[in-house]
Amino acid sequence: MEATTIQSTRQPEPIILIQETTLTGEEQAQFKKLTLVWLTTALALFPILVILGLLMRGSQAAILKMSPELFYAFMTLHGLGMVGIWYIAGMAGAGLLLSRYVRPSLALSRGVFWATLVAVVLLIVATLIGKFITGWYFLYPLPLYPADVWKPWATLAFFAFLTIAGVAWTLWTVDYLRAIASRYSLKRALAWDVLFKKVKESDVPPMILILTVSLISALAGFLAAVVLIALFAAEALSSGFTNDALLMKNLVFYFGHVLVNITMYLGVAMVYELFPAFAEKGKLTTKWMVAAAWNASLLLVNLAYFHHLYMDFVQPGLLQKLGQIASYLVSVPAGVVTIISVLSLAFGSRMTWRLPSLLFFLGVMGWAIGGMAAVVDSTIVVNFRFHNTLWVPAHFHTYYLAGVVFMILGFAFQYAAELSGKAENLRLGRWLTALLTVGAYGFLSMFFYAGAHSVPRRYAVYPSEVHQGAGYAQVAIVFILLILTGVIIYLWEYGRRCVHAFSAHSH
Ligand code: HEM
Ligand SMILES: [Cu+2]
DSSP states (O other): OHHHHHOSEEOOOOSSSOSOOSSOHHHHHHHHHHHHHHHHHHHHHHHHHHHHHHHHHHHHTTSSOOOHHHHHHHHHHHHHHHHHHHHHHHHHHHHHHHTTTSOOOHHHHHHHHHHHHHHHHHHHIIIIITOOOSOTTOOTTGGGOOTTTSOHHHHHHHHHHHHHHHHHHHHHHHHHHHHHHTTSOHHHHTTHHHHHSSOOOBSSOHHHHHHHHHHHHHHHHHHHHHHHHHHHHHHHHSSSOOOOHHHHHHHHHHHHHHHHHHHHHHHHHHHHHHHHHHTTOOOOOBOHHHHHHHHHHHHHTTTGGGGGGTTOTTSOHHHHHHHHHHHHHHHIIIIIHHHHHHHHHHHSSOOOOOHHHHHHHHHHHHHHHHHHHHHHHTSHHHHHHHTTBTHHHHHHHHHIIIIIHHHHHHHHHHHHHHHHTOOEEHHHHHHHHHHHHHHHHHHHHHHHHHHHTTOBSSOSSOOGGGTHHHHHHHHHHHHHHHHHHHHHHHHHHHHHHHHHHHHHHHO
């Protein structure tokens, strides 16, 4: 603390770009550039998607008038777009960190990047122009019943988006797993030597363990999506074949639940790898607690998704109970172990509080708070009241916006700072953190408050029965504007560093 009150700026230390790497000089330069391109793409789309959120809240606040079609086009694009950009940013960041230990494929990452761009264009066209506006979860059988709101080509564009992104991201996931497997056996990557043998700690970094757990689950999630798309196609193309609605709902929520959780884990993996360096504590090793926690997550994250189907009375009762138990358990190991590790690093050492370390720390706390709110909602008796109220977007916006988004913003800033070598203005960093945090929690608290007061989610305009929802939305708008201001300042600071890094490279 003393040091930071005297110093107002600080030179970035090498936290991400350390010497340790498997790449040759030229490969490394290309990898660094591609990572920056991935991060910048996600960050450039971020404010646009925030503005869609602002417009939706504006409609709910009865300040803006828009057609329901436009509201749902915004909602569908916002939801899928946000989940998508933070997934790719997380994967890109994880890939760079992986290259310390193993060799992810540069060519493949490039190919995935172009495929992703095509997918993004298809999504924008399908929603904004084609008005394919089913919400992110395109719940069966809605996509097959356009009711003159959208044309068949829009359905086609949407499923093309899903297929292209799905195939590309599956390949990306497989490549990271291949890279890990070429150095570590599965048992070592999952730290089973620590878990089941008398080995005290493993030299396999926790990040490798967390990524292995995440990538395996992601692969299972993408597989569910492939089956889902094939089943939709089968029904659309053949005459007489109809799908089992319960199966379709299980598939889509398994996919969605896993993808969202894995995105969070990607951020958490970065924190495990980098946060100790901010605290000047070297690196974490994989001890028994960490090994046990993440192995438990591998099982539980795949079972917890049943909490999305509590309202489906035809779902077998046993699975509903399993959903509640798994949802309770999944939050314990990974969450508690991570929080304890982060807290002890933050307070038991010489932590330098700068924008990236602050955002990492707050991100883990946001993950925990959102997770707690999720556990509340995954309790069956509570879910009877909270299902499809604004409590649901409240909790997932918490662990996204104030969780993994904070972590990745921290990562990207540190990365750009190191590439450019530009000093960080500590005071600005604190103000920016405060702006983002106050904005985020203000915005979120209005979702929570509205949810607890029975305001349903996904209403473009609130009917008289829940007119109180409009007032909460009005308050939320003030906070969204704070976030937007913070994001713009962040992007300015980030962008300046990127430009500096590139002009420095060219001479
Ligand atoms: C300041 C930032 C943000 C604002 C203002 C915002 C606003 C909104 C609003 C108003 C809704 C509709 C809520 C409803 O009535 O159901 C929504 C839905 C959603 N948002 Fe955000 N959001 C923000 C950030 C994020 C982030 C970072 C994510 C990350 C993944 C995200 C993902 C979603 C998803 C998945 C939905 C649900 C879409 C659906 O129901 O199909 N949002 N958001
Ligand atoms: Cu879930």
